[in-house]
Amino acid sequence: MGPAAPDAETPGDVAAEPITRGECRSMRMPERMGRRRFLKRFGALAGMLGAGRHVIGGAGRPRKCNILFILIDDLGWRDVGFMGSRYYETPDLDRLAAQGMVFTRAYANAPNCAPTRACLMSGQYTPRHGIYTVGSSARGNSRYRKLIPVKNTTTLDANVVTLAEALKPAGYVCASMGKWHLGGADETKPTGQGFDVNVGGNAAGHPRSYFSPYRNRDLPDGPKGEYLTDRLTDEALKFIEANRDRPFFLYLPHYAVHTPIQAKAEMIAKYKAKKPDGGQKNPAYAAMIESTDQGVGRIMAKLDELKLADETVVVFFSDNGGHGQVTSMAPLRGSKGMLYEGGIREPMIVRWPGKVAAGSRCETAVIGVDFYPTFLEIAGAPVPKGKVLDGESLVGLMTRGKPLKRKAIFWHFPCYLQAYGPGRWRTTPAGAVQQGDFKLLEFFEDGRLELYNLKEDIGESQDLAAKMPDKTQELHALLKAWRKRLGAPVPTQRNPDYDPSAPAGKPNKAGKKKARRKKSTP
């Protein structure tokens, strides 16, 4: 739970001190003390000018912070150096982590791509927009599905007021560069949802190829063999350069490191010569991560060159757990597609010079829907009229250790996801709630409840549901009340095709159809 420190008075004062209270603690003294003293002196002025005008610009004038949100696709919790990987090499991200706050319990709203993105863009949990999964909610062999899952929506409704639409009235120019996955029609693509610029985003969940020609109608091909991650970085640099004089929101959802696993040959060779470590062993995947890391380094260098680095909040995050056949989230249990920690816990950094202590860590649980209100507060933008936001701004937490108000966070995934390897499922329809040290999972096929103490058992290996019936019931009641409040549908109808004794490898017609669809929307 959050620290009990009193709320500080002057925003400019707080980051002058290393955050040592409660769960947000400093690992070492913050850098840039000179700048912090400067901010301390002018903190009151910044406060008078409104929440969005925290930073003094190069010419001495107050200006709004730029927001750079780097979202990686399918990057696992431990797929970066700063989270402990000894196989993958991410020197630029490790530097970014050292310059900001690392969140060790940052969660995606879902264990796969589209729902997490819908929650980020809408600021709302999955039951409000109906994007619960990718493609069909009825994936895998129909004969093994006991229930008819809740029907899935694949497009974020054009009427949803997105994060970009909420930031625009505060004077932000908004760009989306990379994977969108929330609609491909004019009104549901990024440019229909508040972004001024869209590079390569549409309904696609992965690139046809990481090398040009990309065959992406929203991304003109580059020279043959150009690498997509480098290209998106190039586009980001151009955008930053062109908008150096006004506040920008750059949403950079890289297609990397989602399948197809494709990387530069010379970089793959380097990792082939390297010893695998802790279940991380795929050289091409490692090379994809390194290219992504290099892109982050180039962007940070550009922000430095343009003297924008101190005026830009940089957030690094991933949309779900790593692919279970490609990487390892150990010691976490599970991988992409599961509500166990390996499917939803993400690496996360916030770099905000003068506001968030360098080299600090935060162990408070945060979740994707928190970014919408966080970015509005940073921008000094009001919540759009009538807009329901399910998350909570992290500004107080990360700048001055102010505890969050909420009691718990929730997941709702009333869908089936077929297994990639042995076994039938990554998940059957399920929900989850996390509160304090505890997490409860509910599986709708049989009502099974599993309870874990994440503090003592991060690998979710000891189900405490039978041992701690009171805690189990308490969290179950919380989860049910949340579902009721949001009108979240729970699948209850039995699937007439259900035949658990059906032999593997012989899906019925419906199963075959789903399997084909899976190929186009992994």
Ligand SMILES: [Ca+2]
């Ligand atoms: Ca993903």
